Amino acid sequence: MFLDEAVIAMEMNLRSVCMMLEVVRQQQLKKAMREHYLPMQDLLANLEENIDERTDPETCLDYMKSLYKGLKHADEHVKLARKSYFMEDPEEANLADMLFGSVYHNFPDNYAQCARECYDAYQRMLPVEPDDSDETRRKWIAGVMKEFERIAKKHKVNLDLNGKWRINEYYLAEWLNYKFWEVVKD
Numbered sequence: 001m002f003l004d005e006a007v008i009a010m011e012m013n014l015r016s017v018c019m020m021l022e023v024v025r026q027q028q029l030k031k032a033m034r035e036h037y038l039p040m041q042d043l044l045a046n047l048e049e050n051i052d053e054r055t056d057p058e059t060c061l062d063y064m065k066s067l068y069k070g071l072k073h074a075d076e077h078v079k080l081a082r083k084s085y086f087m088e089d090p091e092e093a094n095l096a097d098m099l100f101g102s103v104y105h106n107f108p109d110n111y112a113q114c115a116r117e118c119y120d121a122y123q124r125m126l127p128v129e130p131d132d133s134d135e136t137r138r139k140w141i142a143g144v145m146k147e148f149e150r151i152a153k154k155h156k157v158n159l160d161l162n163g164k165w166r167i168n169e170y171y172l173a174e175w176l177n178y179k180f181w182e183v184v185k186d
Helices: 003-034 038-045 057-084 090-100 109-124 134-154 167-185
Strands: none
Touching: 003 038, 003 057, 038 057, 038 090, 038 167, 057 090, 090 109, 090 167, 109 134, 134 167
């Protein structure tokens, strides 16, 4: 094998590995979407890169480095949420991330406590009537969000529903929207 052939083989293998890893990233993104894990969706979506057989090797190397850091962060985060914060239910960890506004490893204990209490409140406030009207959905979401706001203030978590749309408010409202449809369709 000549040097130029060796370089071509390396480049082809690099592109091939990147394209395979992109499939893995997409599968993990779909899993986060099925689980309504909005902060994780954002983390995984931001790692996207269009890699094909014509992509230059430097782009492939940058993509692999970025993807490695992102997937490792996501994996460590899931493990830490269960281990460090003793969150039995993955929804509690999801809520803590939504309250914080990102997939962050070391959020303060008050976020874990707030997430547990918000999850308990959400479960207590589940709709009992199978009314799937938009008005019912909006009222239910607003009521649960007000309760989340009350709990957040108690735990000194920044969740002020003052009309200034922030990422944590968006995550919570969208999650509640998913949950509403799960409940009324069952």
